[in-house]
Amino acid sequence: xxxxxxxxxxxxxxxxxxxxxxxxxxxxxxxxxxxxxxxxxxxxxxxxxxxxxxxxxxxxxxxxxxxxxxxxxxxxxxxxxxxxxxxxxxxxxxxxxxxxxxxxxxxxxxxxxxxxxx
Amino acid sequence: xxxxxxxxxxxxxxxxxxxxxxxxxxxxxxxxxxxxxxxxxxxxxxxxxxxxxxxxxxxxxxxxxxxxxxxxxxxxxxxxxxxxxxxxxxxxxxxxxxxxxxxxxxxxxxx
Numbered sequence: 001x002x003x004x005x006x007x008x009x010x011x012x013x014x015x016x017x018x019x020x021x022x023x024x025x026x027x028x029x030x031x032x033x034x035x036x037x038x039x040x041x042x043x044x045x046x047x048x049x050x051x052x053x054x055x056x057x058x059x060x061x062x063x064x065x066x067x068x069x070x071x072x073x074x075x076x077x078x079x080x081x082x083x084x085x086x087x088x089x090x091x092x093x094x095x096x097x098x099x100x101x102x103x104x105x106x107x108x109x110x111x112x113x114x115x116x117x118x
Numbered sequence: 119x120x121x122x123x124x125x126x127x128x129x130x131x132x133x134x135x136x137x138x139x140x141x142x143x144x145x146x147x148x149x150x151x152x153x154x155x156x157x158x159x160x161x162x163x164x165x166x167x168x169x170x171x172x173x174x175x176x177x178x179x180x181x182x183x184x185x186x187x188x189x190x191x192x193x194x195x196x197x198x199x200x201x202x203x204x205x206x207x208x209x210x211x212x213x214x215x216x217x218x219x220x221x222x223x224x225x226x227x228x229x
Contacts, residue, residue, distance in 0.1 A: 004162075035218070037163075044120065045155070045163065045206050047218035059216040095163065104153040104168030105208075110161065 002026035002107045006096050009112035016086050020112055022079040022096030027107075030054060030074040033099040036081050038092035039111070046092075049081065050099070064090075086116045121146065122207055122221035129227040130197055138192040138224045140207030146219055150210045152190040154183055157204045157223075166205075167192065194226070202228050 008020040022034070036048040049060045049070040058070050069082040079096055093113050097105040123141040130136040140152065154167040165174055167183035170190065182193040190207055207221040 037220075039159075044204075044223035045157065045208075045220040047220060050216075050218070061217070062215070093160075097163075102151075103172075104165045104174070105155070105163075106165045106168075106174055108162040108164070 002098070004096050004098065004107050004109035006094060006109040006112035009094065009114045011115045011117065012086055013118050014086060014088060014116055016116075017082070017084045018086065018114060019080055019082045020094055020114065022081075022109060024077050024079070024096075024098070027098070028074075029072060029077045029079065032101075034070075034072065034079045035097045035099055035105060036070060036079075037095045037097055037105075038090075039095070040089070040092040043092075045095075048094070051079065083114070086114075088116050090114065091116045120220065120222040121211070122209070122219050124205075124207060124221040124224045126222070127225045127227065129229055131229050132197050132199060134197050135193065135195045136197060136226065137194075138205050138207075138226070140190045140192070140221045142188050142190075142209065142219070144188055145213065146188075146209050146211045147185065147190055148188040149212055152183065152185055153208045154181075154190075154192045155206045155208065156201075157206060159204070163206070197228050199228050202226055 003025045035050045051070045067085045093111040095111045096109045098107040100106040155163045157163040170185040171183045211217040
């Protein structure tokens with residue numbers, strides 16, 4: 001059974017850094033593109049970043065480029081999102097999702113809350 | 119404000135049919151596949167439709183998708199109270215940098 005579980009969220013001060021993780025099971029992480037998508041309170045889903053199977057190709061939304069870094073440890077079946085220079089507007093539930101070979105984001109985690117506030 | 123435009127809300131009675139529109143442009147919907155997701159806040163979003171009109175395994179045929187030009191539509195027939203959720207369209211955008219777009223979301227209320 002495919003499972004996606006995010007962890008590492010919490011309260012962080014503006015300007016601070018945080019790394020969130022996404023551990024997967026039931027499939028080989030190295031075969032799939034993986035995405036981070038976030039949802040700010042009361043708002044809709046917004047794409048943040050994606051990474052190909054071996055982590056050599058990464059893309060970012062304009063709002064996070066230069067501040068966030070996506071990476072992965074396929075041996076540990078874990079995807080990461082390193083978030084630096086955090087702002088209040090980064091406050092959101094962050095979801096990790098699998099891209100099933102361009103057939104849509106077919107497996108998602110429950111999300112992890114990141115709150116940026118002093 | 120999202121580049122993909124969805125109605126903020128739709129409603130219908132149990133057993134009825136509803137459609138949710140997603141309007142974009144030639145740089146996104148017009149030249150790329152559209153997916154649709156169902157989302158209850160606090161839970162994992164669920165893929166309903168991919169490649170404009172295909173259903174993943176396990177998604178009932180009450181859910182359908184279509185695309186025409188720069189717009190896409192999600193249809194739900196035989197509405198059930200369990201269908202109450204937020205629905206999002208999603209596609210890629212052709213630009214200098216890779217970009218994924220989600221619609222603003224549509225809240226479905228089953229009266």
